[in-house]
Amino acid sequence: VDAGADFIITQFFYDPDVFLRFQEECVDLGITVPILPGYMVVQNYNGYKKFTDWCRTTVPEGMRADLAAIKDNDEAVKAYGVKAGAETCRYLLSKGSKFLHFYTLNLSLSVTKILETLGLVAKRHERPLPWMPAATGEARAKEEVRPIFWAHRAASYLSRTAEWDEYPNGRWGDARSPAYGEISEYYLGLKRPKVRRHEQWGVPRSPADVGAVFSKYISGDVDQLPWSETPLALESGQIKENLTWLNEHGFLTINSQPKVNCVPSNDVRVGWGGDGGYVFQKAYVEFFVSPDLFSRLLGLLKTEAYAHLTYHAVKVDGEEETNADREHATAVTWGVFPGREVIQPTVVDPRSFLAWKDEAFDLWLSQWASAYDEEREDEATARAVIEDIYESWWLVNVVDNAYAEPGSDIFGVFREAITDAMGEEELRTYARRLQEDNVRLTEQLERMRDLQAAHAAETARYADALARSEADNMQLRTQLRAAQAKAVMTPTERGVRSSAVSANGGAGGATAPGVGLPPRKPLVARKTPA
Template sequence: MKWIDKIKQCEPSRPFYTFEFFPPRTDQGFANLLPRISRLNSLGPLGISITWGAGGSTQDRSLDLAGLTQSEYGIDTLLHLTCTNIVQERLDDALKEAKSRGIQNILALRGDPPRGQESWISADPRFKHAIDLVTYIRQSKEYSSNFCIGVAAYPDGHPDGVTDRETEFLHLKAKIDAGADFIVTQLFYDVDAFLGWVKEIRARGITVPIIPGIMPLQTYASFLRLTKLCGTSVPPSILADLDKIKHDDRLVKGYGVKFAIDVIKKLENGGIHGVNFCTLNLEKSVQLILEGLQWTFHYDDHRSNKLINVKTDLTISAHKATDTAAQTLTDKPGKVSGAGKGEVTSASTWDEFPNGRFGDFKSPAFGVQDPWGGSTSHPNAAKWGRPTTLDQLTSVFLRYLHSEISDTPFSDGPLSEESQVILPQLEKLTKRGWWTVGSQPAADGAKSTDPVFGWGPRGGYVYQKAFVEFFAPEADVERIISKIGSQGKGWVDYFAVNLEGDLRTSMDDDGRNAVTWGVFPGQEIVQTTIIERESFLAWKDAAFSLWAEWASVYPPQSPERELLESVRKERWLVSIVHHDYIHTDSLWDFLSDL
């Protein structure tokens, strides 16, 4: 059913809400998202939406997931479509596939630039803006009547910041006039400013439904990252509140739930009766918010009975999908061991503390950095200079370590406080030509309130093993592997891989290495950072693509592009962990004489 028709059925006394998900990066995360969607669907959303991914990086998974939820399980699904890297043939294929799966709802977006690109550039001059997608669909005899179309709006201004407020209003009005049926907004934190923005929208003759975007706070770090990504204005009072509790993830999550409830109640009083939850594939906060609002109910439309039955059907299918994924991933045996009990039924507890790139690769939220699958910033490549030699590339990574530049293609923000602890060691490796892209120092029982190492609820203790990731020449990788084999057995584990996927490792196929964990009163040990084969290979694909994206900034056949392309083909990505977390220098001493 089309969202616009369902929205019109909702009376002001009957609020509605939708849930947004992204396609997980791993097969098992994908399979295990299905029961998560099932659990949230039992709360009675108007529908769900599936993101497309920056640069179309998850296009096939987006179509697969949206197709499953729509055609297999009857959940009215909104599929995001972006102009980024899209050409007419690919757009036609996506629309044809969506139609064949019974999808009737599209969110038309321009999309973000791929990582490493200086600015947004269209792959097809016919599709530069969201309005081009709206117009193309509405003018198509095959698709016009099939799809209900939503578009995005930015109450705090577009994150690119290239247009003024009046121009943005004109662009939004043009998208509606082209045939869009409703608006979904970017997240915001200033409710009064948002309601003022809505009044301005209405004053300009835009009458279509407006669905505010609500993203529950999960951790202080993710809050800062995502507000920066979205260009969101945050009232000083909120920043002050969060600063007091930023080292206690549980208090931050609780604050986020209460804040979201207050926001939605104010929106209701202001005449807004529907919201879109950006779930980040997490569920606990959303459940608590809806329970606090007393909004959990089923819609009495013609499919209400089917929706009630979806929970059982979807969970059964997810168990089957999980088994299939476990049997097919990288041609390894069917059983995946060491994952703990109740992988599917206990999945809601996996994401107590969102885990960034690492965590459990079976989790639906594995690898989340932002809600749309892209980079968390759109860096200006000019700051990285025009490297034409390996020494100049080394200089880029050293300048980052010295805080002379704020990011690299592989690190979207300044060096973390944790990494500052091991700055001399990282500097030494980088000068050697081992360009570091990820690391953490060891910690033995740091308090969970520690300003550098702490996370989780108060009264706990956190531990972590030292690890480092870097790009290195093949000859050096051979020396590292040789030393680990002769002197590091039992204490040092590694993964190393090149662009072609030639993987070398000291770990078993199903080995799992928890490198960050916490012990808290009254609960099981929580493992938030896990390094194993699937997560490393998922990162490998992204890491080597970043070299290609960086190279694409420079003209074809230029010395800069040739250098970066050769590095991509020749260097190896290496990840090394030392299991002795009590002696904090163990890893660095082991590497020092190589």
């Protein structure tokens, strides 16, 4: 602090009282800078033991015993870690702490759950907007619209727009929006993924090898890419197979979303804005593609069959191809809520795309090519492959405007572009794959039908049992009312009624109910089906 530090971050701890004592001692020494409590969520037992032993961390005896009892159950340990983390952080906040610092070790899900439990961030379907609003700045407090291109690089977007005097509210506006700041070296070169790049991305010898890395990102086998600092979004699960197929055939996807038409705003996959509204999305996909493959795609995009698709393509040198209106943004996400105007939080804006283009291309060099040593032959080859993509490939975004058409499929144009270039053997292989997919889907459909039939039969059995039970209950209630009525009659009334009934019966009249009949059996409640 005497040397100029503005704040302190502590080593991780599990006993909050240890931190609070440390904080008091610092204040007693005259240290007034903020002290941030460091916390590392328990993700698994072995990691917890290794770090606590290595750092000689004080662990409360209760926590030690709890974890030892479930050490062989990874899911239970992880759930305990979230629960303990939330309790510790809540305690710290109650004692006046204004900051929390998490050591995530590149595992952010548990931290997110803790923050959701504490109410510090909204749960996915409770998000106020599809993207996380900035936590600071009066000007940003009313920000409601952002371009989709920075969906997975929010920190860079915040940095490049930090000097804006005001931010879009309600609508993006026209192409005369404020200029974007320069691309910071921090967000290009210095802020590289916190992963071992060789281990994650390998040493590609061809564009096909690069495509394989992208496919592994879609499947979850690669944690992140330069353009995507987080795993694939939950909503992309429904288009996952299509994305994998595109990447296997030369379309290297870096951003996408499925179409959504009037889905409740509390949907766990695509919802935002809270309860009571409805959300919409146009299907969107953004990708890098080689010149040859782009030429085939462009030819199809210009045909009448795909007139519902809007596209914008650009190369690193600024060469462009587009059918989009350059002066206006296109809303690709919007929501309708009671008592509010239509909200359009995500747009595709032509001018913003050109600003994003510089950043997107630079990431090939600053974060990927820089991982390789030119002095080593295999790594020199990998670097050359990446540099060729940077220099000659296209960056393209495509929007499907027919979001309300059930049969509209943004991936149809890509399938046609790919299959048109296939040879006879490749087409056979593709046909076999489609047949296998068809068989798999048919089997899934049959299983679903079987489950539906079994469920319908079980429902019918329960309905029949319920009807029998209701009939039995009705009969018992009738008998009970008759017994209750008889029980409250006085002896005189019973005698008079009995005499009257006997006289009527003896004279040949109708026999009254319950008179002249065999004695009733005692009422016994019948067992009804569960």
